[in-house]
Structures are given as C-alpha cells and as structure tokens.
Amino acid sequence: MAFLVLDGLTKRFGEHIAVENLSLAVEQGEFLALLGPSGCGKTTTLQMIAGFVTPTSGTITLAGQDLLAVKPAKRGLGIVFQSYALFPHMTAAENVAFGLEMQGVDKSERSRRVTEALELVGLGKFAERHPRRMSGGQQQRVALARALVIRPSILLLDEPLSNLDAKLREEMQIELRQIQRNVGTTTILVTHDQSEAMALSDRIAVMSQGRIEQIAPPHEAYERPATPFVANFLGKTNVLQAQVQSGQALLGEGRWPVPAGSPPRVLVTVRPEKIGFADGGAQALAGQVVTRIFQGNHWLYQVDTAHGRVTVIRQNSGETAPAEGEAVRLSWRQEDMSVRPAETAR
C-alpha cells in the first residue's frame, strides 16, 4: 500500500464544490506535483492533508493510519503556505527555530540546525531580520527553511517558489530536488507553473475544477495527455480538425493513417516543436508564415493553414528560417500526433 493515500476526497463550500471525489496515492520518497489553473482546488487539497480543512467526505491515510483522526499539530508535516504565514513578530531565525523548539530540541543543536537551514536557502545573512523587512522571495525562502528544518515525514509545498525571479527559482528548484533526493522526504508540490512541475516531480497530477485529469510521469503526461485539458495545460499544442476518408485523416495534401473505427471528423493534436518545414513531398500541410519571433534558442512561428493557425517551434540550429509572408509546408511524424474523435472536444 502506498505511503499517503487520498480516497474519494470531496470538499464542498456551501454549493461550490472545491474538490470532487479525488483519489491519489503517493509512494514514500516520491515527489508529486499538483498542477492546475487558479481555483482548481490545489490549496484546498493540500489543506485537507495538513488538517486545516475538514473534507466533506473521503479518507486520507498515512502509512496505513487514518490521518483524519490525527490533530494537525500531531501530523508532523512540513508546510509552506501560499501566503508564507511567517510569524511577523519573530526574526527569520526565530521563525525557523520555532518548530524545533516545539519538538524540544536543545538550544545548541537548535541554533546549529537553524543556521544550516538558513544557509541552505541562501539567507545566512538574514537570520536576525524580521519578515516584514524582507522581500517576498526572501520570506518565501524563510518559510521553506522553517518547513524543512523539522525534517517532516511529508513536505507540503503550496507554490513555494512563485515569488522568486527566474534565476533564483531555478537554483531553488535544483536545491529542492536535491534535498528531496538526499533526505528522501515525500513531497507534494502545488504549482500552476507547468515547467516547474515537469522539472521537479516524479509524477504530475493535473487538476481541473476539483478533479484529477491525469496522473503520470511528466514525460508521459506531456507526450500522451489523457485529455485535451492536459494537452493544453502542459505546454503549447496545436489542435486541428480533420476529415477522415478510408482510414486516413486529410490535412492539406497530407494523408495520415488514423486508428480503425475513427469517426468521420477527428481532432489531430501535434506539439509545436514536433512540426518541421518540409522541402517537398506530398505528406505536408501548406501554409503561410504570419509571424516569426526570435526567442534565443528557438524560433516561434505562427502559420496560417486551411485548418487554422498552427504554432511551430524550431530550434535555432543555424539553418535559414522562413521569413514572414513566406509560403511553407508543414509536416510531422506519424507517432508525434494523437487523434481523437471530434465529439469529445471540450
């Protein structure tokens, strides 16, 4: 049995269903990301695990024990709150020390571990600072140190890096991943940043409107999204309407075989980076470049075709890039596209 199991978890706020029949199993030492748009119930789910929100129905078990019967103070979880929730009347060091004090760790050991934790998040010099005199990112890192220092059985992180600049965020991501690998703390990370979820986690649970759409390793969720919502949420994607004739989807001059039994109208999904410019040949969709944006390591194109606007990403590998207004022919490999009946489109 898995380490942490959420089973049929539901939370209603009056009429509004924040989390609906959510089931999830997290293995010991796993790094799981809860990914979803704003308001989809990520924080509510996390707060139910933490014990600050009581589920309307459903169960939570930790290592075979009913967690709902345990008081929040006894759950031994390390939590980084979305609003940081630092103690404003205490310095950074006092904030971090609080949990150790509650555990009855003696003073010298305490100060050693506090210093260590603050060094870890790069705030060694800010130990005596009060939270209100710190930037949002610094506060966020104090919150992280405060959660890490008690060596919790599970780490619950509610958008712990959302306020950091890109460079610092990347550093903290690597740090977080390393801590998690070294200590082996089971971690649940809430985020609405899909690249962060993919960079850090062993598995991603994509949520939408209180339900889980797909739980899968990042690569699998990206390559084989279970629903259109997941496909759209995990990076850019192109969805093209196509007719099916004698087992083949018609896209421009291209003919792509589709699974047997496909309806006459299908939706074809292709990731922008999987589309290439074909020199010639029949297997291609003709179009015209509308915009071309240089983004350093790659070019981003918008191409108008008979099937709508298509986004194309090409590596900046030195080959000549088609100019705006130029006619191009788009093609991709059979295995890079997925086909769905048009009716299921949402």
Place this chain on the structure above:
Amino acid sequence: MSAAETEDRRSWMPYLLSAPALLLFIAIVLVPLAMTVLLSFHDWGQYKGIETVFILKNWREIWSDGYFHEVFLRTFRVAFLVTLLTAVLGAPEAYILSRMKSPWKGIFLLVVIGPLLISVVARTLGWALLFGGSGGVVNKALLNLGVISTPIPFMFTETGMMVALAHVLMPFMVLSVWAALQKLDPQIENAALSLGASQMTVLRRIVLPQIMPGILAGAIIVFALAASAFATPSIIGGRRLKVASTLAYDEFLNTLNWPLGAAVAVLLLIALVLIIVGSNRIIERRYAEVFR
C-alpha cells in the same frame, strides 16, 4: 505663470485649507486651556474672591497638602487597575468574539458595545441598584441565601468605582483588540500548529504578541478615560471618595475656589499627557516590528 509661482501657491494651499478648522481649534480648545493655566496662578480668598495676580499659592497647596496627594494617588490607582481589568477581561473577550460564527458574532459585538449606547448616569445607577448597600438586588439575594452575612460594600468604595468604570470602558478595549485581531492571518496560527505547537502555545507565543499593540492602544485609551472620568466616580464615590476630576469640580462649584480647581485640572492634564506620551514611546520602541 512660472513654475516657481505655482510651487509657491501650492505650498500655501494646505495652510489656507486647514485655517478654518485651526481657528476653531484655537478658539475652543487652546484659548480656554491657556486661560485655565493662567487662572491656576491667581489668588482667591473667601471674601475677596479671585485676584488676578501671579502667585504659586495653589500649586504649593497641592504640593504640600496630603489630601491632594491622596486624591491624585487614588485617581491613578483606580485608572491603572481599571486598565488592567479591561485588558485581562477584554482581550480574551475580543478573541472569543472574533472566533464566533456569523450571526452570534454580530449579536455579541453589539452586547459588548451596548454600554456605549446608554447614558453613563443610567448605567452607573444600574450598578448602584445591583449592589447599593443592603437594598441592592444582588446583596439582598446573597444575604437571603445566607452566602454572605454583611452586604458586599459597593457604593462609596474604590472597588465599586473600578468595577463600574471597567464596565463602561470595556468596549474601548474590546474594539481596539478586535481591530488588531482582524489583521491576523489565520494561516499563521495554522503554521504554528503544523510545527507542533499546542493551542495554548499558539495563543501565548503567536497570537498574543501580534495583538499586543492593540491591547496597549486600548490600554492608553482606557487609562486616559478612567483617570479623567467624572460621572461614574461622582455617583459611586459620592462626596467622600474623591478623584481628581470630582475634586476640581467641587472646588469650582462648591467652594468656588476657581484658581485651586484650575490647578487641580491642569495638574491632571499634565500628568495624563506625560504618562500617555511616555508609555506610547516605550510601546512603539518595544513593538516596532509588529507596528510596521
């Protein structure tokens, strides 16, 4: 128009705009105050009345006469204990109120603010009816039940004065703590819980320090109002148990020794200002972090 001219006119604007209010303030506060201060240096005699001279007679009298010491000591002792009482009862009261669910919250807040809506005199007389001598309802009941053998003294006691004042001034403490509680992030308490703190520890280590500025602000208001209160001490204290404000009143209206009354009033004002400004300084320095 040049830029300098515009600048010039702008800098005058605030003074011009606040001039009417400023004049009113000077006319009804500063002028009478200055006149009271002057009055306290005048002479007075049973038959000659007020003499407009500049002498220190009244101040010397207050300084040397033990009776005045007693009155001022009582004034500040009562004010201090009333402040303590409202803080000890009012802070938990505000916390419990803030934790109540929606309909009850409003109802009980109204109950707390209630005393402010009733005339001081009516409210104090109510206390007098409850505890006044052996005729008071509560005393009568306790006597009849045999719980006590002599009535609990209330009228003409400092205890009675303090209880009645604490009741009157409780709303100021509760509202002030209430305001501080509204700024509390409930997740902060959750954070402390998740780190293994007990409910008591959360209250003592997390909630109390954060609402301390509210308690202290309430304490300053309550102290100032208690030390300068007039109606309650005069009804409960009667003519026997004087505080500074009832003493000044007596000098003005009964003895007709206006200069001495003025000296008492001015001394009360100075003492209050010093105590409040002083404690405010200490508080602001101590709680610089929480106040920001």
